[in-house]
Each structure stands twice: as C-alpha cells, then as structure tokens.
Amino acid sequence: MASDPKSKAASPAPLRLHVPEPEVRPGDMPDFSKVEIPKAGSVERPPIDADPESIRKLAFSIIRVLNRKGEAVGPWAGSLTDEELVQGLRHMMTLRAFDARMQMAQRQGKTSFYMQHLGEEAVSCAFRKALEPGDMNFPTYRQAGLLIANGYPMVDMMNQIYSNELDPLHGRQLPVLYSSKEHGFFTVSGNLATQFVQAVGWAMASAISGDTRIAAGWIGDGSTAESDFHSALVFASTYKAPVVLNVVNNQWAISTFQGIARGGAGTFAARGLGFGIPALRVDGNDYLAVHAVGKWAIERARSNLGPTLVEYVTYRTGAHSTSDDPSAYRPKAESDAWPLGDPVIRLKNHLTVRGAWSEERHNQAEAEILDEVISAQKEAEKHGTLHTGGRPSARDIFEGLYEEMPPHLRRQRQQAGV
Amino acid sequence: MPRKTMIEAINDAMDVSMKRDERVVVFGEDVGYFGGVFRCTAGLQAKYGRSRCFDTPVSESGIVGTAIGMAAYGLRPCVEIQFADYMYPAYDQLTQEAARLRYRSNGDFTCPIVVRMPTGGGIFGGQTHSQSPEALFTHVSGLKTVVPSNPADAKGLLVAAIEDPDPVIFLEPKRLYNGPFDGHHEKPVIPWSKHELGEVAPDHYTVPLGKAAVRREGSALTILAYGTMVYVALAAAEETGIDAEVIDLRTLLPLDLEAIVESVKKTGRCVVIHEATMTSGFGAELVALVQEHCFYHLEAPIARVAGWDTPYPHAQEWDYFPGPARVGRALAETMEA
Numbered sequence: 001m002a003s004d005p006k007s008k009a010a011s012p013a014p015l016r017l018h019v020p021e022p023e024v025r026p027g028d029m030p031d032f033s034k035v036e037i038p039k040a041g042s043v044e045r046p047p048i049d050a051d052p053e054s055i056r057k058l059a060f061s062i063i064r065v066l067n068r069k070g071e072a073v074g075p076w077a078g079s080l081t082d083e084e085l086v087q088g089l090r091h092m093m094t095l096r097a098f099d100a101r102m103q104m105a106q107r108q109g110k111t112s113f114y115m116q117h118l119g120e121e122a123v124s125c126a127f128r129k130a131l132e133p134g135d136m137n138f139p140t141y142r143q144a145g146l147l148i149a150n151g152y153p154m155v156d157m158m159n160q161i162y163s164n165e166l167d168p169l170h171g172r173q174l175p176v177l178y179s180s181k182e183h184g185f186f187t188v189s190g191n192l193a194t195q196f197v198q199a200v201g202w203a204m205a206s207a208i209s210g211d212t213r214i215a216a217g218w219i220g221d222g223s224t225a226e227s228d229f230h231s232a233l234v235f236a237s238t239y240k241a242p243v244v245l246n247v248v249n250n251q252w253a254i255s256t257f258q259g260i261a262r263g264g265a266g267t268f269a270a271r272g273l274g275f276g277i278p279a280l281r282v283d284g285n286d287y288l289a290v291h292a293v294g295k296w297a298i299e300r301a302r303s304n305l306g307p308t309l310v311e312y313v314t315y316r317t318g319a320h321s322t323s324d325d326p327s328a329y330r331p332k333a334e335s336d337a338w339p340l341g342d343p344v345i346r347l348k349n350h351l352t353v354r355g356a357w358s359e360e361r362h363n364q365a366e367a368e369i370l371d372e373v374i375s376a377q378k379e380a381e382k383h384g385t386l387h388t389g390g391r392p393s394a395r396d397i398f399e400g401l402y403e404e405m406p407p408h409l410r411r412q413r414q415q416a417g418v
Numbered sequence: 419m420p421r422k423t424m425i426e427a428i429n430d431a432m433d434v435s436m437k438r439d440e441r442v443v444v445f446g447e448d449v450g451y452f453g454g455v456f457r458c459t460a461g462l463q464a465k466y467g468r469s470r471c472f473d474t475p476v477s478e479s480g481i482v483g484t485a486i487g488m489a490a491y492g493l494r495p496c497v498e499i500q501f502a503d504y505m506y507p508a509y510d511q512l513t514q515e516a517a518r519l520r521y522r523s524n525g526d527f528t529c530p531i532v533v534r535m536p537t538g539g540g541i542f543g544g545q546t547h548s549q550s551p552e553a554l555f556t557h558v559s560g561l562k563t564v565v566p567s568n569p570a571d572a573k574g575l576l577v578a579a580i581e582d583p584d585p586v587i588f589l590e591p592k593r594l595y596n597g598p599f600d601g602h603h604e605k606p607v608i609p610w611s612k613h614e615l616g617e618v619a620p621d622h623y624t625v626p627l628g629k630a631a632v633r634r635e636g637s638a639l640t641i642l643a644y645g646t647m648v649y650v651a652l653a654a655a656e657e658t659g660i661d662a663e664v665i666d667l668r669t670l671l672p673l674d675l676e677a678i679v680e681s682v683k684k685t686g687r688c689v690v691i692h693e694a695t696m697t698s699g700f701g702a703e704l705v706a707l708v709q710e711h712c713f714y715h716l717e718a719p720i721a722r723v724a725g726w727d728t729p730y731p732h733a734q735e736w737d738y739f740p741g742p743a744r745v746g747r748a749l750a751e752t753m754e755a
Binding site: 136138168169170172173177179180181186187189190191194197198199200201202203204205206207208209215227228230231232234235238400401402403406407408 | 443474475484488490511515519520523525528559584671673676
C-alpha cells in the first residue's frame with residue numbers, strides 16, 4: 001500500500017540489461033590471463049562406465065596430454081603409436097595446406113566462398129581416427145578434417161568447392177557443404193544445429209536395429225544457443241542414445257564472442273550435466289588429448305552406456321569465412337596470444353621430442369603435402385571452376401529432389417528447355 | 419468388408435506397415451503406452467515393443483530431427499505431431515532438412531519419413547487446435563502433402579506414404595476422425611459405420627499419392643476440395659441443387675492436375691474451397707493452375723471459399739468455418755456469373 005512507510009525505502013533501483021562483452025576489442029592487447037589452463041596430465045581418466053555424477057568436475061577442467069616441453073603425460077596419454085601420430089600430423093598439415101589453397105582459389109574468383117579450419121585442425125582429424133568404419137558423423141561446415149583423415153579424395157572436395165562438372169553434389173550446394181555416406185560424413189546443412197539432433201536420431205536407429213555403430217554430432221559454440229542443441233541433449237539423455245555430442249568452442253561465432261552463447265554457465269560442457277549426460281572438456285589443440293577423449297566417449301557409446309558431451313577448447317585463428325574480416329571485432333594478434341597454441345606445432349614438437357620427427361622431415365612433409373594439394377587442384381580445375389570450364393547441367397536443378405520427378409517439375413524442366 | 423473409423427484405419431495402416439517392414443518405427447508425444455491423444459497408435463507399443471513405438475519428450479523439432487537421422491540411417495519413421503498447430507518448432511527440420519536431404523546430398527542420403535498431424539477446425543479447437551497449415555508445406559519443394567477425407571483412403575494413403583521414398587506430411591482432419599462432417603453442426607454426427615467409405619480392407623493395400631478422386635460426378639461446375647470440405651461440398655451441391663462435380667484432391671503435392679483440368683474443361687466453372695485462411699492459401703495455387711490450363715473453357719471467374727484471414731476463433735466457430743451455406747452461395751454466384 002502507498003501508505004506503507006517501508007514502500008519508499010524498499011523501492012528498487014531501475015533494472016539494467018546485462019550484455020556480455022569480450023574483454024578486448026580491436027586495438028586492445030589480447031589477454032587470456034583469465035582462461036584457466038590446467039597442467040597437462042592433471043585431469044583424471046575415469047572408467048567409461050563411471051557414474052556421471054562422480055565425474056562432474058571434468059566438465060569444468062581441461063583434459064590435456066601434451067605439456068610445454070612437448071611430452072605426453074598423464075592418464076590420457078598413450079592412445080596412439082608414433083606411426084599413427086605421424087599420420088595425424090600429416091592429416092592436419094594437409095588440411096591446413098588445403099585450406100590455404102582454397103582460400104586463395106576463392107580470392108582468385110575460382111569459387112564463391114570458402115571456410116578455413118586454421119587452428120582447429122586437431123579436433124576433426126584426431127576424432128576421426130578414434131571412430132570405426134560405419135560410424136556416422138553429423139558435421140558442421142568446419143570439420144573437413146573428418147574427410148581428410150578418412151582418406152576422402154581431396155580432388156572430390158575441390159570439385160565440390162568449384163561446383164564443376166565432377167562436383168559430387170552436382171552444383172546444388174554451397175562450397176564446403178560436403179556429403180559422403182561412404183566416409184561417414186553426413187550431408188552438411190547451412191542451417192545451424194539441425195544436424196545435432198539428427199545425429200541423436202541416427203544413433204537411436206542404430207540402437208533400435210541392434211547395430212554396433214555409433215554417431216557423432218558436431219556443433220560450434222555459437223550454435224549451442226539454437227533450440228536443436230537442447231532437443232539433441234534431451235533426446236540423447238532420454239533414450240541413452242549411442243552418440244558423442246561434440247561442441248567445438250573456438251571462442252567466436254562470426255563476430256560474437258562465446259560469452260554471448262554461454263551466458264552465465266561456466267563452460268559449454270556443463271550444459272550436459274543438467275541433462276544427466278557426462279561431459280568432458282578437452283584441449284582442442286592437443287591432438288593426443290582429442291583422440292584419447294574421443295576414444296573414451298566413443299567406447300562409452302559403443303558399450304551402450306549412452307551419450308557423452310565433449311567440449312573442445314580451441315581458437316578460430318582464421319576469419320569466419322572468406323566473407324568475413326575479424327579485424328573489425330577482435331585484436332589482430334589475438335590468436336598468437338591464445339594459450340593453447342597451435343595444434344600442428346604442438347604435435348610436431350611432441351614427435352620431435354620422441355625422436356619420431358625432425359625439422360627436416362617436417363619441411364619435407366610440408367613440401368610433399370603441398371605437391372599433393374596442388375596436383376589435386378590441377379586435376380579438379382581440369383573439370384572447371386565456378387565461372388569457367390565444365391559445370392553441372394541445368395537439368396541438375398530439377399533432378400534428385402524426389403526419387404521420382406513429379407509432373408509439375410517435369411513441366412518446369414521443359415519450360416527451362418533442358 | 420469391416421467398417422472402421424478414420425482413427426482405426428490410421429491405426430491399421432501403421433499396424434500393417436510395422437508388421438510388413440521392421441524398419442517402420444512410430445513415435446511422438448503420448449504415442450506409446452497411452453496410444454495417442456486421439457487413439458491413433460493404440461495397441462502398437464504392446465504389439466511391437468517399446469523400441470518400435472514409443473513416447474517422446476515434448477519437442478517437435480526433436481521428434482522430426484531424430485526421425486530425419488533415423489531415416490538417414492535406413493529406418494522408416496512415421497512420427498506424430500500432436501496437432502498441426504504445433505508443427506512450427508519442427509518447421510526448420512521439415513523444410514530445410516527433411517525436404518532437402520536427397521537433393522543437397524545428390525541421393526547420398528534420403529529421408530523416407532511420414533509426419534502425421536491432426537489438422538483442421540470445426541471442433542471448437544480455437545486458435546491452436548484448428549489450424550490448416552497445408553500451404554506452408556505445399557510451398558516447400560521436396561515435401562509431399564497428403565490430406566485424406568475418409569477411412570478407406572486414410573489407410574491406403576498412409577501405407578503409401580510410409581512406403582514412399584521421400585518425406586510426406588500427412589494431415590489428418592480430426593473433425594473426420596469419427597465420422598464425416600458436412601458443416602451442419604446442428605445435426606447429429608453420422609459415424610463411419612454408416613458410410614460406405616468407412617469400409618477398410620483388413621490387409622495391406624495402398625492408395626497412390628498424387629491421384630485425386632471424384633466424389634460426385636456433375637456437369638454444372640467443378641468443386642476442388644480436400645479433407646472435411648469434401649463433405650461440405652457434397653452438402654452444398656445437394657442443398658443448392660447445382661449439379662457440381664466434387665473432386666477430392668487427396669494429395670496436394672504432387673497434385674493430380676490432369677483430373678482437375680479434365681473436370682473443369684467439362685464443366686467450365688470452378689469453385690475452390692478450403693478451411694485454411696484465404697490469402698496465399700493452397701486455393702490460390704489451384705485457382706492459378708485452373709486459370710492457366712483451362713482459360714478458354716472457363717465461363718465464369720474461379721471462386722474461392724476459405725477461412726477468413728484471421729486466427730481461428732473459439733466462440734465464432736461457425737461464423738469462421740466455411741460451411742455449406744457459404745459454399746452454396748459461391749456455387750450459385752458462379753452459376754450466375
């Protein structure tokens with residue numbers, strides 16, 4: 001009541017909207033001092049059937065294997081042989097060289113668009129090696145390492161990027177939205193997060209069918225805000241679907257820093273806990289850690305123990321896409337300040353420390369890989385680029401929408417004169 | 419032949435399909451143990467087990483999203499959205515994903531799913547239990563859209579939809595679940611047991627998608643209708659004494675244009691009716707196609723009778739629902755034009 005003498009004193013201050021801001025912007029000094037980086041080897045490795053409640057703290061730490069000296073340490077080390085690590089290094093170097101060439105090809109007008117993986121190569125390359133044939137990934141547009149590490153021909157990737165006459169997708173899709181069932185790589189959609197819940201459905205289907213294959217869903221930090229992220233978690237949790245739910249936290253969703261999507265939550269991994277899904281956080285620039293954690297979660301899924309949420313902590317070193325200029329929203333040198341370093345250099349150092357690699361072998365590998373990428377590019381360009389040479393047929397507009405072309409599309413194809 | 423309600427016929431279609439093909443799975447909100455809020459899935463979980471027929475969280479995008487993943491795996495999900503009015507959270511998955519998997523992957527992945535959803539008004543369902551969103555699906559390339567009007571078709575079309583290699587939106591006019599309805603709300607409801615289209619063969623059969631049915635032959639004009647409006651059309655023809663030919667489209671996309679054109683060329687006049695709102699409704703597409711293909715045979719402007727361009731009201735149900743009186747007036751005007 002207005003007559004209440006207390007009412008005036010208790011009158012609250014005007015409310016204010018809280019809008020999170022990154023600590024630095026262009027022109028500022030990059031500062032990651034507040035990012036807590038646990039020591040390599042310091043995070044426990046629980047059994048795969050651990051009670052989710054007992055491993056809650058794994059959602060707030062960072063599992064790391066490689067220390068500053070390049071040594072593999074702690075309970076997550078040892079999931080790969082030297083030979084496999086050399087292969088992994090080559091995969092990451094290949095993806096990086098591929099990115100650089102395709103970025104250039106876009107600048108030369110050979111394609112309309114490209115998206116790099118710079119700095120995130122370990123995430124998709126290492127995870128792929130933990131999967132078995134027949135498992136299915138539901139990737140975003142920034143997991144081409146899944147293809148590279150599985151031996152998908154680079155020339156087919158380029159044919160897709162160029163939308164040329166040999167484009168496996170017949171010119172219908174934007175560059176980098178690949179599809180390969182054979183390589184366990186679900187057709188990439190431009191619509192964010194949709195694949196995350198589809199991965200859960202695929203995994204449920206495997207369980208319904210009494211199969212032993214598992215699915216892996218992929219999503220970026222920004223897209224965790226989409227409703228399909230939540231749909232995926234609730235369905236995965238309810239049906240204990242054999243799926244690994246991967247969140248690639250590269251700190252940036254185009255120009256939006258991860259704090260906008262994360263809100264007050266400590267980590268993205270922590271989101272899994274509310275759904276009763278065990279959640280792990282891993283150093284995304286540590287090939288060994290990504291592999292070991294991926295393997296752990298994959299084994300859990302294949303043992304019918306249910307889903308796992310994994311947050312890969314990494315940094316998007318490159319621009320969001322060829323249509324983006326990050327200097328408009330973040331400091332130019334921010335990636336140099338990123339405390340988890342560069343995944344290629346870290347694995348290179350590790351192999352060198354182990355005596356399984358050297359500067360000389362690295363340089364040689366770099367040259368070989370560049371040759372391979374260039375020769376794939378030459379091969380692809382023989383079959384056309386976006387504006388020159390061979391291209392998909394105009395008939396391809398109408399075909400393949402339905403299994404059988406309905407009458408109205410037949411009429412339209414006739415009108416188009418193809 | 420046994421007579422069944424539309425609910426029983428739909429149940430029968432899923433039963434037959436689940437028995438024939440172990441890839442067929444059925445799920446949705448309240449679909450499992452309870453058998454669905456409209457009883458369409460009654461008994462299926464008991465018969466086929468929880469891994470073939472199950473309840474889901476209340477999440478339409480989750481239901482359709484997981485179904486798409488299952489279809490990509492190789493299953494044949496037949497899922498339910500409790501009311502068509504609640505399909506909107508799944509619209510992204512339906513239009514950007516289900517509709518385009520085959521196209522964008524060049525056949526690498528396909529999406530043989532059926533999404534069943536009760537649709538339509540005439541039941542005092544108000545704004546969110548009465549909508550007819552078919553135009554939001556027919557506008558999407560890659561989807562097929564089906565609306566049955568009787569138990570015999572409902573079973574055959576649903577079996578065909580489940581067997582179809584592409585995604586099908588299966589809209590079930592809930593006003594027709596228990597009996598035909600011609601808009602005369604003041605009269606008692608006639609059950610399907612008294613209607614010949616309530617005869618449902620017990621075995622497997624299909625009604626092909628993309629084929630219309632002539633419900634009443636006539637020579638004076640053509641009425642294009644689907645769902646509940648088929649019975650409104652028949653009532654309006656009887657009550658006005660106008661010898662209308664009533665075409666039940668059954669599938670809106672792909673559309674049986676041949677049947678439409680043949681009829682309008684014969685009658686020279688056409689009235690398009692639907693429950694959905696008028697502006698940019700599916701009727702506009704029908705009018706455009708008739709105009710394009712039958713222009714020189716038309717003796718009058720093509721008329722449309724539809725729901726008003728407003729949200730579906732509660733108290734004013736019968737002022738909103740396009741009943742036989744409104745349709746009858748349009749028939750008379752078209753004959754006089």
